[in-house]
Amino acid sequence: MPPKAAKTPKPAKNTQQTRRIMRALEAQHPGADTELHYTSPYELLVATILSAQCTDERVNQVTPALFKRYPDARALARATTAELEPQIQSTGFFRMKSKALIGMAQAVVERHGGQIPASMEALTALPGVGRKTANVVLGHALGVPGLPVDRHVLRVANRIGIARSDEPVIVEQQLTSALPPDEWTRASDTLILHGRRICKPRPLCDKCAVRDDCEYYRKVVARAPATRTGRRSQGKDTPRSHGSHGGPRKRQTSPTDRAQRRKRRGEDN
Numbered sequence: 405m406p407p408k409a410a411k412t413p414k415p416a417k418n419t420q421q422t423r424r425i426m427r428a429l430e431a432q433h434p435g436a437d438t439e440l441h442y443t444s445p446y447e448l449l450v451a452t453i454l455s456a457q458c459t460d461e462r463v464n465q466v467t468p469a470l471f472k473r474y475p476d477a478r479a480l481a482r483a484t485t486a487e488l489e490p491q492i493q494s495t496g497f498f499r500m501k502s503k504a505l506i507g508m509a510q511a512v513v514e515r516h517g518g519q520i521p522a523s524m525e526a527l528t529a530l531p532g533v534g535r536k537t538a539n540v541v542l543g544h545a546l547g548v549p550g551l552p553v554d555r556h557v558l559r560v561a562n563r564i565g566i567a568r569s570d571e572p573v574i575v576e577q578q579l580t581s582a583l584p585p586d587e588w589t590r591a592s593d594t595l596i597l598h599g600r601r602i603c604k605p606r607p608l609c610d611k612c613a614v615r616d617d618c619e620y621y622r623k624v625v626a627r628a629p630a631t632r633t634g635r636r637s638q639g640k641d642t643p644r645s646h647g648s649h650g651g652p653r654k655r656q657t658s659p660t661d662r663a664q665r666r667k668r669r670g671e672d673n
């Protein structure tokens with residue numbers, strides 16, 4: 405389900421432009437999908453909780469043994485933090501994560517008979533599960549349209565101009581308004597891959613399929629003075645770069661910084 409439509413700022417791009425831009429990005433990153441390994445909604449939920457402040461690659465190293473020992477929510481609900489912590493230690497924040505995993509599993513057993521619920525409301529009522537995690541599981545493992553907004557989606561969508569907000573829930577609302585539901589999850593996966601490979605904090609605009617449509621490129625990168633090598637300086641370290649998508653010259657906190665602060669406060673992963 406898309407988030408409730410609050411009064412939100414209008415993105416620079418309209419629906420038609422957003423769909424065209426997403427098609428171009430999907431052509432640049434064909435087959436975009438989550439990189440977490442899973443075989444069930446339970447496994448994806450566990451892997452997504454573990455992926456907070458951790459790479460998918462690291463999570464994928466830890467989960468095979470974990471899923472063997474705790475194959476379902478009932479098994480995980482019986483675990484203790486003392487036995488779980490060493491198994492997930494390498495993913496970071498292991499004390500907080502072990503509490504979240506056990507709390508989530510116990511709630512799934514008590515409230516849903518051990519099955520991962522297929523609704524945003526029920527998922528976000530579970531301990532340790534925020535809107536982004538719920539959307540990951542809904543969209544990839546439960547067949548319910550969901551558009552997870554992580555720091556990559558936040559940065560890339562704002563730069564291009566298909567969204568305009570530092571708040572993930574508002575970006576989710578803007579993107580889901582512009583795209584058909586059956587494209588939400590792939591759009592998120594595509595924006596995440598674009599953020600990891602091309603539109604990094606210091607973006608590789610020369611390799612970008614949507615450069616001609618990008619507000620950040622037009623307002624920030626293209627106006628930056630060329631370096632001695634003839635290349636334009638790009639990204640957050642350039643003197644003309646202010647926040648995620650240009651704007652007045654003042655000290656701004658990037659969406660990434662804000663998302664990380666929210667994570668530290670435990671609002672989502």
Ligand code: SF4
Pocket residue numbers: 560563564602603604607608609610612613614615616618619620621
């Ligand atoms: S043109 Fe540059 S800033 Fe814009 S989306 Fe592409 S890589 Fe990101």
